[in-house]
Amino acid sequence: MGRIPKVATLLGERQKIEKEIENLQKSCQHSTKSIKSVRERLDSTSMVIRYVCDECLLSIGYPNDEEQQNYLKQ
Numbered sequence: 483m484g485r486i487p488k489v490a491t492l493l494g495e496r497q498k499i500e501k502e503i504e505n506l507q508k509s510c511q512h513s514t515k516s517i518k519s520v521r522e523r524l525d526s527t528s529m530v531i532r533y534v535c536d537e538c539l540l541s542i543g544y545p546n547d548e549e550q551q552n553y554l555k556q
C-alpha cells in the first residue's frame with residue numbers, strides 16, 4: 483500500500499499541536515503578561531511586538547509607542 487508522505491504526517495501532528503495550544507490558551511486566565519516579539523499570525527513570518535501572556539503565550543494586547551521603544555532598547 484502507498485505510504486503516507488512524511489509531510490502529511492507532520493501536518494497532522496502540527497494540527498494536533500495547534501489544537502492543544504488553542505485549548506490551553508482558551509482555559510488560561512492570562513494573569514501576567516510581558517512585551518514580546520511574536521509572529522503576527524501562525525502562518526506568518528513577520529514579527530510584531532505585542533503583550534503576550536506569560537502562561538500560554540497568546541498575544542493579548544498592543545503596547546503603546548513608548549512601551550515599544552523601551553522594549554526595542556533592551
Ligand SMILES: [Zn+2]
Pocket residue numbers: 507510511512513535536537538539540
Ligand atoms: Zn494566557
